[in-house]
Amino acid sequence: RGLILASYPASRRIAQRGGFARIAHAFADAIESDGLEAAGERYVWGPESGLDERGAAFVRQGFLEHPPHALALTLRGVLAVLPEPEEIAGSLARLEIPTLLVAGGADAGSIASHEALAGALPNARHVVVPDAGHVVNLAAPAAFDRAVRAFLETL
Secondary structure, eight states: OOEEEESOOOOHHHHTTSSHHHHHHHHHHHHHHHOHHHHHIIIIISGGGOOOHHHHHHHHHHHHTSOHHHHHHHHHHTGGGOOOGGGGHHHHHTOOSOEEEEEETTOHHHHHHHHHHHHHSTTEEEEEETTOOSSHHHHSHHHHHHHHHHHHHTO
């Protein structure tokens, strides 16, 4: 009945200025050369992530539950090559399902992607959660939950 997209990664164009898609290949290479623990600390859940201790532990646990080679393949084969929202705008325009887009206010890449997606999706609502980063649901769980509950109540 509805679709929720949270922290859709920055597109390739947007990622040139920063964002997860920009570092997907480097992260995949680091997983293969240094191991997932070291690569994850550097790219995802370490001090630079903006996550609190609980959020960082949760993200780390989630990554470590997956085979490292599968994560490297996903980084290269999915995240690094996501289509530009403008490239799929025609297909998105036909998607009439109510859609909630949630991004963290400190995640400029996702905000830009979400704005483009919201412009293409006919029934989209875009919510930006202040002071949250890319993992918006862990960085600001109460605000994220409020946005999701409010959306679900409209369905």
